[in-house]
Amino acid sequence: MILTCDYHTHTVFSHGKGQIIDNANSAKEKGLIELGISDHGFAHPAFGLTARKVPKMRALCDQATEQTGVKVLLGIESNIIGEDGTVDLKEKYYDYFDVFLAGIHKFVMYKFKSIFTLSVPDLWHTYLKSKKVPQSVRKVNTKTFINVIKNNPVDVITHLNFCCFADAVEVAKVASDYGTYIELNSKKVHLTDQEISDVLAKTSAQFILSSDAHSPSRVGEIQLALDTIKRLNIPKERIVNIDGKIPSMRFKAFKERG
Numbered sequence: 001m002i003l004t005c006d007y008h009t010h011t012v013f014s015h016g017k018g019q020i021i022d023n024a025n026s027a028k029e030k031g032l033i034e035l036g037i038s039d040h041g042f043a044h045p046a047f048g049l050t051a052r053k054v055p056k057m058r059a060l061c062d063q064a065t066e067q068t069g070v071k072v073l074l075g076i077e078s079n080i081i082g083e084d085g086t087v088d089l090k091e092k093y094y095d096y097f098d099v100f101l102a103g104i105h106k107f108v109m110y111k112f113k114s115i116f117t118l119s120v121p122d123l124w125h126t127y128l129k130s131k132k133v134p135q136s137v138r139k140v141n142t143k144t145f146i147n148v149i150k151n152n153p154v155d156v157i158t159h160l161n162f163c164c165f166a167d168a169v170e171v172a173k174v175a176s177d178y179g180t181y182i183e184l185n186s187k188k189v190h191l192t193d194q195e196i197s198d199v200l201a202k203t204s205a206q207f208i209l210s211s212d213a214h215s216p217s218r219v220g221e222i223q224l225a226l227d228t229i230k231r232l233n234i235p236k237e238r239i240v241n242i243d244g245k246i247p248s249m250r251f252k253a254f255k256e257r258g
Contacts, residue, residue, distance in 0.1 A: 007036030008210035014039035038075035075099030085147025103158035162190035
């Protein structure tokens, strides 16, 4: 199983350690066809993008493509900031970006109501390492992910259920309906084996493998995901970015429709 594209990598434009060209050079060494530079979105006060950085990043991605031969795409790991599905990538910035990832992160600037209904409960139960999270918390998280997928042309939901608590099957059903992929993240464990098995058995959702690299050396590193794939016998046809396959991206199709 050979990785074709890695769409989730970070650079110094958020809290990664390398420049865009460094990630691109690493991608070339690993034999990747496409690379996503997907730094954290605008609502992250410590590590997020600012509007003034985006045109420079766009230019650097284009330059890296020319220099390496790897297609370097400007992406974003947008922050989910409201249970109504609000994310911090606004349409006025769509033209700059090629890939649209979205996930729940700690310590971002949530909409006011969602601080108390979404952020605080997730932080609390993560801190407590709760073995039994209240169903009310799971319902809010599940509704949030579903609204994000329905209301935004998101390509990938990143690290589903890492420091948050949702019904993975219900999220995956909607993701499949709308053409959004569920990430298997190789930096952190985020879905249990049972959750992945249930998604495989009960939905037609497709997975995308990502390194979530925060340093150039980790670009294309997917060993954690490969271990999961082998352990659970995940069919190759359910994974969209391996063995020469380049996935169809919802965000690109949305922009092409105008």
